[in-house]
Amino acid sequence: MKYGEINMKLAEALLERKNLQTQLASIGQRLQANVLVQEGDEPSENPQTLLQDALRLNTQLHRLIKAIHLTNAQAMSTHNRPLMDALNERDALLQQHRILQQTIDAASEKQNRYSNHEIRWVKTVSVGDLQQQADAVGMRIRTNNLEIQASNWHIDVIGLD
Secondary structure, three states, X not given: XXXXXXXXXXXXXXXXXXXXXXXXXXXXXXXXXXXXXXXXXXXXXXXHHHHHHHHHHHHHHHXXXXXXXXXXXXXXXXXXXXXXXXXXXXXXXXXXXXXXXXXXXXXXXXXXXXXXXXXXXXXXXXXXXXXXXXXXXXXXXXXXHHHHHHHHOOOEOOOOO
């Protein structure tokens, strides 16, 4: 579905956002490759046309992002709670998982000792306990993502008129 159509689902809008971001990045690379050419050469694509396309896509993208944000702020998830609560929970869980995983990685790093005179490093945390916590948070992330994704296919985007 495109913007003028009624009842675009939030999941469709998110896919379209990703598509527009990819197109914009591609045009940006093509634009950079064509704004300077050696004297006597012609650009392979018209930079003015590329620039106009980039500006048009940028306007479309940000109109869509605004509608997504407006929808997220007003929608209820399939678990009958504000979708923004689910999104905020996901962000917090992802950060929590990242912190746990970084701690596990740091504690699991092998310390090479070449002689008995070098400093011996000892762990100050239980990697097993941290891994259990990370696994539990990972499960919560998956459950939360299922709620969000299911909701996205039921919620109509608002603000695209």
